[in-house]
Amino acid sequence: MKTNRDELLSYGDVKAKEIALTLMEEAIRSADPYDATKRFLKVEGNKLVVKGNEFQIKGKIYVLAFGKAACSMAKAVEEILGEKIAEGIAVTKYGYSLPLKRIKVIEAGHPIPDENSMRGAQLGVELAKKVSEEDILLVLISGGGSALFMLPEDGVSFEDKMRTNELLLKSGAKIYEINTVRKHISKVKGGKLAKLVKGTLISLILSDVVGDPLEAIASGPTVKDPTTFRDAYKILKLYNIWDKLPESVRRQVELGLEGKVEETLKEDLPNVHNFLIASNSLACEAAGRKAEELGLRGHILTTTLEGEAREAAIALGSIIEEIYNRGRPFERPCVLIAGGETTVTIEGEAGLGGPNQEFALSITRKIAGLRGVAVLAMDTDGTDGPTDAAGGLVDSHTLEVLGEEGIDVEEFLRGHNAYEALKKAKALLVTGPTRTNVNSIIVAVIL
Numbered sequence: 001m002k003t004n005r006d007e008l009l010s011y012g013d014v015k016a017k018e019i020a021l022t023l024m025e026e027a028i029r030s031a032d033p034y035d036a037t038k039r040f041l042k043v044e045g046n047k048l049v050v051k052g053n054e055f056q057i058k059g060k061i062y063v064l065a066f067g068k069a070a071c072s073m074a075k076a077v078e079e080i081l082g083e084k085i086a087e088g089i090a091v092t093k094y095g096y097s098l099p100l101k102r103i104k105v106i107e108a109g110h111p112i113p114d115e116n117s118m119r120g121a122q123l124g125v126e127l128a129k130k131v132s133e134e135d136i137l138l139v140l141i142s143g144g145g146s147a148l149f150m151l152p153e154d155g156v157s158f159e160d161k162m163r164t165n166e167l168l169l170k171s172g173a174k175i176y177e178i179n180t181v182r183k184h185i186s187k188v189k190g191g192k193l194a195k196l197v198k199g200t201l202i203s204l205i206l207s208d209v210v211g212d213p214l215e216a217i218a219s220g221p222t223v224k225d226p227t228t229f230r231d232a233y234k235i236l237k238l239y240n241i242w243d244k245l246p247e248s249v250r251r252q253v254e255l256g257l258e259g260k261v262e263e264t265l266k267e268d269l270p271n272v273h274n275f276l277i278a279s280n281s282l283a284c285e286a287a288g289r290k291a292e293e294l295g296l297r298g299h300i301l302t303t304t305l306e307g308e309a310r311e312a313a314i315a316l317g318s319i320i321e322e323i324y325n326r327g328r329p330f331e332r333p334c335v336l337i338a339g340g341e342t343t344v345t346i347e348g349e350a351g352l353g354g355p356n357q358e359f360a361l362s363i364t365r366k367i368a369g370l371r372g373v374a375v376l377a378m379d380t381d382g383t384d385g386p387t388d389a390a391g392g393l394v395d396s397h398t399l400e401v402l403g404e405e406g407i408d409v410e411e412f413l414r415g416h417n418a419y420e421a422l423k424k425a426k427a428l429l430v431t432g433p434t435r436t437n438v439n440s441i442i443v444a445v446i447l
Helices: 014-028 033-040 070-084 113-131 158-171 175-183 229-238 247-257 280-293 309-326 356-369 399-404 407-413 418-424
Strands: 041-044 045-048 053-056 063-068 085-093 105-108 138-142 201-204 274-279 297-305 334-340 371-378 391-395 440-446
Touching: 014 158, 014 280, 014 334, 014 371, 014 391, 014 440, 033 041, 033 070, 033 201, 033 274, 033 297, 041 070, 041 175, 045 201, 053 274, 063 070, 063 113, 070 085, 070 105, 070 138, 085 113, 105 113, 113 407, 158 175, 158 247, 229 247, 280 297, 280 334, 280 440, 297 309, 309 334, 309 356, 309 371, 309 440, 356 371, 356 391, 356 399, 356 407, 356 418, 391 418, 399 418, 407 418
Parallel strands: 063 085, 063 138, 085 105, 138 201, 201 274, 297 334
Antiparallel strands: 041 045, 045 053, 334 440, 371 391, 371 440
């Protein structure tokens, strides 16, 4: 990760901005898939140790990885296990592969699945079925796994699955509703992968979902699912999709309603063990610990931040003002940390930007003149919206600089053109690829 640090620190509240960058770098480091895997997976004699839990190695060890971080996690596993790996498959996004020695790599489509997504999932299913009662299947799951590891139920074609996906995305259904339907026409989602494994299944999971619900990450292939065919049917009727569905998908749901095909996994299986090894919450905690090391009180406000980016920024800005002017609810100097995923609702023509850039531009209005204050907002994968920026880093001088550049903040927010505004103010945060994705993180430094 190579940050444009010199440009960002070329003016203004340099000390506060430098602290914000240091905390951000610590958060990203804690969420690195390779490092997280190395940190939590060990071999001690004839035992696998995961986050303090011991598993006897009696037979073979198989590895199945899928998601955007699949190769980084698999590389770490290869270094830890070496010749103990009998066979492995890693399915990742085009351009995200790494050279691996013992694990076969398949690149596939994301965010739109393709034939390789099906091929990778089919090979994964075959691998899972090879695992005997004495063996271990190590499953490495990361964001993007839902599209990259996709296998429709028998009788549902790839084209019919894609048509259903398109109808759902255009319907206005919420993401958890979309996933409810997807799980019930899939062979691997909703814990169905776990059902195939006779031996010990150990999942290491990197979360890109707000609040870290394991059943939502990559559609929960190794986790019990609280939703049913009845839920899927209600969603399809609610959004007027039922009559537009391909016949094969309608038939699959009908068979499910009649109890003629199996439901998703509904109970914890004794041979299945799921471990969260990197998440937004863990990244925020790492930033908080680093703040304490630097002699600053670190306060995590939330790790489930959601809502319209510019409005969420006003709310955080109000808290910063209260701390700065009245010493409540916290005293200065301190650091506020928040994680989650804000959104931008676009109406009409839009400029260039992303939710974190819009957050940063919006908050300049609240922190203007509060000397010693800086706010960093970024997407942890290094890409905020359809741009080459990760987000923005603004301070108490930024609004003034924007004014000198002839930029009307309100106008640029209305036009969703935060990228151009922040670029003019040397407040655009550019990191390049970070090799992880645990949603967004916001760091506010108040000196």
